[in-house]
Amino acid sequence: MIQCDKKKFVHKLTNLQKSVHLLLTGSRKKFLLLLLIPLLAALAFFGQAGCAVVLNGEVLAVAADRETAKAAVEEYLTMLERTGGMPVTLNDEIKYRPTWKLQKTVSDKKEIRRLLAGALGKYEATGIFVDGKMVAVVKDNGSGKRVLEKLLNTYDNRGNGNVSFKQKVELKPVAAGKAELLSVEEAVERIRFGGTEPRTYTVKEGDTLWDVAAAVHLPVEELLQANPDLKPETMQIGREIKISRTSPLVDVLTTYTDTRREEILYRVQEKVSPDLFLGERKLVQRGQPGWREVVYNITLENGVEKSKEVLREKVLKEPVPQIIAKGNRKLLAFRGGNGRLAYPTVGGIVSPFGERWGRTHEGVDIGANYGSPVVAAEAGRVLRAGYRGGYGLCIDIAHGNGVVTRYAHLSSAAVKPGQRVERGQFIGRSGSSGNSTGPHLHFEVRVNGVPKNPSLFI
Known part of the structure; x- marks a missing residue:
């Protein structure tokens, strides 16, 4: 039913009665009043005309006024426009007309939109x-x-x-x-x-393919299928790896704080030692890593880490630096002028100084052919020229300051003990005497009886 304020209705009806009473006189006054009262009541009741919303000639709803009806229709057209992405015009089909008919008056715009949507087959949604x-x-x-x-x-x-x-x-x-x-x-x-752009992951320092798979929540096999040219052993920093054939239509950012215990790498320090020869190095102090507690602010995009910011950190244990001593002491006052011993024969080093077959190899083996010439590495005096156990035919030359060079497994010797030799002078030929598996020259450098690595000096 149409709602009407009772006081207003009575007030309007009274005013109408007074106006008619003044106009009418005589015996017909009472009769005409009886006929006009229902009409006056109807006019008072319908004193404000409603507005009908007409769609294709059919009354869809009756609004309290034209403004309410038109606003409801325009809101519905706006919804259609949002849905289709382009302007929609239905004004030719929708009419607004005043009405005096006793119909249900709809003052709620939402109800008008619902009725209009039902008539057009489109319903209000989100x-x-x-x-x-x-x-x-x-x-x-x-x-x-x-x-x-x-x-x-x-x-x-x-x-x-x-x-x-x-x-x-x-x-x-x-x-x-x-x-x-x-x-x-x-x-x-x-x-x-629902997206068509493939998602990618950019390789960071330290990443392996298994790290990437864990970060993006995918099996390694699926990553390899999506990247047929990817070789895990040659994966480069900055490389983009496809991690899906689709992409989300909206990206989700997740930020959180995470406390981690991390290792602090120790530094390596070098100091010069006059007790070591030039080229020699010695471990003075072994380094030890430290530990720190770090609070990070981490940002993920669709579950993949995009940034990591340090909020605060606390050192739990300071690292201990590793100290290496390196020598600056010259072995001899070399005549060669380049600060090194002369190379004693032709050929490359085939067995270096150090541990070999469970024992220390106190020199280097130079792969010289049988009979290749051997020369003195520096000027000095011959201490030994003869056979010496596993060394076979061997020559030792003293150069002063406790420095001795040894030439072993020779096939012949061209010098004698006590003889003075010069740098680069011919002293014998290479061979395979003594405990030898084949032709070569075993060459040693000793300082005060202690073997040194010849590769540091030749």
């Missing part, structure tokens, strides 16, 4: 918009909110992070057919995997 573009339609605002909550919760595995959308996400009323409506689960699926 559109999910990302940066102004509609990506899904659900039945109502509550369903839209549940979709957004599920999208955010997908990447909030820790439960203590600050989760938000990277893009601007809005819920707006739209008009949609029943076939266009998605369930909450369908809308979540479309928004998560």
